[in-house]
Amino acid sequence: MDQYQFYPTPATLASRAWSLFKSKEWVRVLEPSAGNGDLALACPAWRDDYRRRVPVDCCEIDLRRHPTLRAKGLNVVGTDFLQFKNGHLYDAIVLNPPFRDGVKHVLHAWEITWDCEIVAILNASSLKNAYSTERDHLLSLIEKHGSVEFHTGAFATEEAERRTEVEVALIYLRKKAQVEEIVGDILSEMKTDEETGESLAGGYAEAQCLALPNSVLENTVVAFNAAVRAMKDAVLAEARAGYYSGLIGETMAVRDGAEGGSKRDISTSWVQGEMASRYLELKDRAWASVLRSVDVMDRLSFGAQRRLEASFAEIKQMEFSVSNVQGFILGIIDSQDEIAIGMCCDVFDHIIRWHTEENGTLYRGWASNDRHRTAGMRIKTTRFILPGFQLEGWQRQLGWNQMKMLQDFDKVFAMLDGGKLKPEVGLCDIFTTELEQMRRGARVSSSYFDCRWYPGIGTIHFFSRSAALTDALNRKVGRHRQWLPPEGTRVSEDFWKQYEKSEKFDKEIRQALNTNRKRWERTAIDRLFSSDEKEREAAHEAVADVIDQVLARHGISTDFLLEDSQQMPLLAA
Known part of the structure; x- marks a missing residue:
C-alpha cells in the first residue's frame, strides 16, 4: 500500500472535486490514479443517471x-x-495522485490534453512550499488558468478508508483550445501564396518511407503512432473544410429549399469526440494485429484462441505502447499452464463427453475426508471413435470446423509430446494428401494416430500410436478436475489398481447405473457434466456409490479414499 501511497478518496472530498467542473456535458473522462475507482465512480453522470453515463477510463x-x-x-x-500520451481524447480529467508525485501528474495531464478541465487533489504543501521549478510552473498555471482551495481533515473523517491529517489542495485548471487551432490561418497563407506567385502545390515532394526499427513490435507501435497523427490531421482538416465551405455559403439547391447544408460543426467537442472514436478504432486494429501475430497463437487450440480473444474487450482498452504490448505477451507466457490445461480439457471433453460409452471408462475418483466423493473418467488408450466427419462442398473435403478439430488434437498431443509445436505428420495432412485412400477404407497414419474413416456414416476411428500420450492427457485432466490425487500425494495401491483396470470394470458399472433408470431420465453419466453444481455433485455421489459396489465385488476396497491420504505409502502415479 505504501509503495503506491494509496489513499482512497473519501466520498465527501470526491463529491467536492466533481462539483468544481464547470461543464457537466462530458464526452470522455479520465481518472489517472484510479485505485479502487472511488473518485471515478463519484462522477455525477454515473451516480445520478445511468442513461447519462459517459465513458470513464x-x-x-x-x-x-x-x-x-x-x-x-x-x-x-x-x-x-x-x-500515458493520449490525453487529447478527454474533456475532463479528475485525479488523486500519489502525494509525492502529485505535481508531476497534474503537469503531465496539462501537457497531454488539448481542450480539457482538470481537477486534482494534492498535498497542500506542494503549493505552499514551492521550492522547485515544477511547483512554480503549477502555481503559474493555476494563476492563469484556474483556481485552488484548501481543505483540512479531508482524509481524517470516519468515511475515509485510510486516514491522515494531511491538508489537501483541490486544484481546478481549464485548458481551452481556440477555434483558430482547428481552422488554422489558411486565408493568410493563400494571400502569401498569391503575393509570391507560388503554386498551392509548391514544394510538394513524394513522402519517403519510414525508416522503421527492426523489431516487429516497435514497427507496429511506430505505425500506430503515425496513423494516430494522420488521423488527428484528418479530423482537423475536415473541420477546416467545413468551416471555410460555410463561409462561402449554401448550395443553390439548399437556397431553393432543399434539405441539408454545407456548414459543418467545428466545435472543440465535435473534434474531440471524432478523434476519440477514430482513435479507439485504430487502437482496436493495433491490438488485433498483435493478438493475431503473437507466435503463441499458433500453439493454441481453437477453443483456447477463443478464450483469449474473449478477453480482447479488456485488452484493447489499454493504450497501445511497447510496454503494454510486452506486458500482454508476458501475461500470456505467465498463463501458459492455465492455457495448456484448458486445451487438454477441450480435447478430452470432445472425445469423451458426448461419446462416453465408446471412448471412455469410469473409475473411482480420489477423495479425502473434507471432499465429496467423485467419479473420474478416462479416454481409452487403444481406440476412440468420433462422428460428424462427412464431406462438405463441391470439392468434397472435410469442413472448416472438422479440420480445426483435427488440428486441435494434433496441437494438444504435440504439446504433451515434449512441448512440440506440431507433429511431423498431422491429422489435417493425411485428410488432405491421403483423402482418396481413406475414402477407399485404407488405414492411414499420422504422427500420433492411425486413422480409419467411414465416409458413408461420417465416423473416424482413431487408434492411438502412443498409449503413454493418451494416458498423459488422462492424468493431466484428471488432476485438474481432482479425479486423481496431486502428484506426490500418498495414496493406497488399490486406487491405482482400479484406475489402471478401469476398462475391465466399466461395462459392469454402466449396466448397474442403467438398471433402474427411466427412459426419459438423463443418465447419471450425463449429469456428471451438468452446469448445475448441486446436480453435478449428486451425480458424482451416485456414480461413486455404484463404482464402490462393483469394485467391492472384485475385492477392491475403496475405504482408502475416505481416510487421511497422508497416512498412505507414497506410490508413484
Missing part, C-alpha cells in the same frame, strides 16, 4: 486492482500515467 499502476476496476464498469487504459 482509468490508469492504475497497481495491476492487482485492474480486475476490480473492470468489474465496476471502468475501462483500464494504462498503468503508469506519467507514460
Whole structure:
C-alpha cells in the first residue's frame, strides 16, 4: 500500500472535486490514479443517471486492482500515467495522485490534453512550499488558468478508508483550445501564396518511407503512432473544410429549399469526440494485429484462441505502447499452464463427453475426508471413435470446423509430446494428401494416430500410436478436475489398481447405473457434466456409490479414499 501511497478518496472530498467542473456535458473522462475507482465512480453522470453515463477510463499502476476496476464498469487504459500520451481524447480529467508525485501528474495531464478541465487533489504543501521549478510552473498555471482551495481533515473523517491529517489542495485548471487551432490561418497563407506567385502545390515532394526499427513490435507501435497523427490531421482538416465551405455559403439547391447544408460543426467537442472514436478504432486494429501475430497463437487450440480473444474487450482498452504490448505477451507466457490445461480439457471433453460409452471408462475418483466423493473418467488408450466427419462442398473435403478439430488434437498431443509445436505428420495432412485412400477404407497414419474413416456414416476411428500420450492427457485432466490425487500425494495401491483396470470394470458399472433408470431420465453419466453444481455433485455421489459396489465385488476396497491420504505409502502415479 505504501509503495503506491494509496489513499482512497473519501466520498465527501470526491463529491467536492466533481462539483468544481464547470461543464457537466462530458464526452470522455479520465481518472489517472484510479485505485479502487472511488473518485471515478463519484462522477455525477454515473451516480445520478445511468442513461447519462459517459465513458470513464482509468490508469492504475497497481495491476492487482485492474480486475476490480473492470468489474465496476471502468475501462483500464494504462498503468503508469506519467507514460500515458493520449490525453487529447478527454474533456475532463479528475485525479488523486500519489502525494509525492502529485505535481508531476497534474503537469503531465496539462501537457497531454488539448481542450480539457482538470481537477486534482494534492498535498497542500506542494503549493505552499514551492521550492522547485515544477511547483512554480503549477502555481503559474493555476494563476492563469484556474483556481485552488484548501481543505483540512479531508482524509481524517470516519468515511475515509485510510486516514491522515494531511491538508489537501483541490486544484481546478481549464485548458481551452481556440477555434483558430482547428481552422488554422489558411486565408493568410493563400494571400502569401498569391503575393509570391507560388503554386498551392509548391514544394510538394513524394513522402519517403519510414525508416522503421527492426523489431516487429516497435514497427507496429511506430505505425500506430503515425496513423494516430494522420488521423488527428484528418479530423482537423475536415473541420477546416467545413468551416471555410460555410463561409462561402449554401448550395443553390439548399437556397431553393432543399434539405441539408454545407456548414459543418467545428466545435472543440465535435473534434474531440471524432478523434476519440477514430482513435479507439485504430487502437482496436493495433491490438488485433498483435493478438493475431503473437507466435503463441499458433500453439493454441481453437477453443483456447477463443478464450483469449474473449478477453480482447479488456485488452484493447489499454493504450497501445511497447510496454503494454510486452506486458500482454508476458501475461500470456505467465498463463501458459492455465492455457495448456484448458486445451487438454477441450480435447478430452470432445472425445469423451458426448461419446462416453465408446471412448471412455469410469473409475473411482480420489477423495479425502473434507471432499465429496467423485467419479473420474478416462479416454481409452487403444481406440476412440468420433462422428460428424462427412464431406462438405463441391470439392468434397472435410469442413472448416472438422479440420480445426483435427488440428486441435494434433496441437494438444504435440504439446504433451515434449512441448512440440506440431507433429511431423498431422491429422489435417493425411485428410488432405491421403483423402482418396481413406475414402477407399485404407488405414492411414499420422504422427500420433492411425486413422480409419467411414465416409458413408461420417465416423473416424482413431487408434492411438502412443498409449503413454493418451494416458498423459488422462492424468493431466484428471488432476485438474481432482479425479486423481496431486502428484506426490500418498495414496493406497488399490486406487491405482482400479484406475489402471478401469476398462475391465466399466461395462459392469454402466449396466448397474442403467438398471433402474427411466427412459426419459438423463443418465447419471450425463449429469456428471451438468452446469448445475448441486446436480453435478449428486451425480458424482451416485456414480461413486455404484463404482464402490462393483469394485467391492472384485475385492477392491475403496475405504482408502475416505481416510487421511497422508497416512498412505507414497506410490508413484
